[in-house]
Amino acid sequence: MQCSRGLEREGFLIDKAFLGGGVYSLRFETQELLPAILPGQFFMVGPHRWKSDPFLLRPFAVVDGSENGVEFLMKVVGRGTKDIVSCERGTSFRLRGPLGNGVFTATRGRSLALVAGGIGVAPLLCAWKFHSDVISSFVFGVSNRDWAGVADWASSKVSGLTVASDDGSLGCKGTAPDVLKKEGDFIDEIWACGPVPMLKAVYETFGGKSLIMASLESRMGCGIGGCHSCTVKTQRGMLKVCHDGPVFDLSEVFLDELI
Ligand SMILES: Cc1cc2nc3c(=O)[nH]c(=O)nc-3n(C[C@H](O)[C@H](O)[C@H](O)COP(=O)(O)OP(=O)(O)OC[C@H]3O[C@@H](n4cnc5c(N)ncnc54)[C@H](O)[C@@H]3O)c2cc1C
Ligand code: FES
Structure with a gap:
């Protein structure tokens, strides 16, 4: 051992x-x-x-x-x-x-929805387990039905999971942010994780109206704040995804600088 x-x-x-x-x-x-x-x-x-x-x-x-x-x-x-x-x-x-100090924290009394893209569903499944009592909607967007097995697996953990695919071959047709928008309800807060284009779409659709907290990805060397390989540019300066995140208020992040 x-x-x-x-x-x-x-x-x-x-x-x-x-x-x-x-x-x-x-x-x-x-x-x-x-x-x-x-x-x-x-x-x-x-x-x-x-x-x-x-x-x-x-x-x-x-x-x-x-x-x-x-x-x-x-x-x-x-x-x-x-x-x-x-x-x-x-x-x-x-x-x-x-690891990580920036985490998903729910505020009682505020409406909350989750938006995942592809493998970005992982941290949101954990968030669902903790906060399912205050989450009104969880949309899982994928590219196509290659993700059917993952969608079934996620659905077994999340009651009422909405699956959406870009080409309509799995669940409803459309991107995850579009599907959430069609639900039409005002949402105080959105938790998101997925590819950068999806995060940008979430911000373009809901930014300024809802608080958007997103789990970011970056290349990591150590995971504990020691190597600076994971920094992202934010309104508060360069921050480390591993130490200051991985969950950030998306309005503070320079999205065009994310890779
Ligand atoms: C906080 C955090 C949480 C993550 N959670 C998950 C998760 O739950 N499930 C999961 O499958 N992956 C997750 N990732 C991404 C995962 O760490 C990378 O896919 C993995 O490190 C790639 O290693 P590799 O040696 O296979 O790829 P490499 O050979 O190192 O790279 C292959 C390709 O993947 C890209 N890549 C490598 N690392 C990352 C990264 N960190 N972020 C984005 N693109 C990367 C490279 O640019 C390259 O195009 C997470 C990343 C972070 C920072
Ligand atoms: S991974 Fe080393 S500082 Fe973040």
Whole structure:
């Protein structure tokens, strides 16, 4: 068994399911207790065997967590994610977290809707688990029916999830912000996570009327504020996604500078 180092614990991959479209759900179990996890927080994740290879741990939002386990949703996009999902059950992992100080926090009495795009559904599933009693609508937008397995999996966790696809091949036709707009209700606050074009569309559609809190992605080296690789330009200066976020008030972020 490996020793824990500060924020880092050893976790064992106990469950892995392929959901289609290059997306997997992965569940880890830890022997040491994990601190309480807040919605929007993330872990830096990688198998222990990466020690012998110049691999940095990769950031993933928590979908669900408890004191002795954590679940992630991972889309294979490159070398790191490909290697992680190839691991067998029982593989020993480094789990650094939970990380992030900017999280999703609900204000009682304010109407709230969630808008997810693609793999951005991950942190919003965690937010739903915490705050489903005050969330009036949750729209999950995807490109096409390649995401059917992920949509079914998400629907099993979220009652009343609205699925929308760009080409109309899954759920209703349209982008997630358009579908939420068609629902027509005034919303005090929107929580969003997804690709930058979707975040821009959410801001163009609802900015100035609703408070939009978005979980941002950036390339991360350390996840703990030490390497400056994850900075984003905001009205408050350059902020670190890992330390100051990952959840930000979107009106403060220079969206055109996001990659
Ligand atoms: C706070 C946070 C939470 C995240 N949560 C999830 C999650 O729940 N599920 C999930 O699948 N992914 C999530 N990501 C993105 C995930 O970390 C990257 O996809 C992963 O690190 C890519 O590693 P790789 O080695 O496979 O890809 P690489 O080989 O490093 O890169 C492959 C491609 O992916 C792009 N890419 C790499 N890292 C990122 C990144 N951090 N953000 C955006 N694009 C990137 C690269 O530009 C390149 O085009 C999150 C990122 C952050 C910052
Ligand atoms: S990832 Fe190192 S400072 Fe944010």
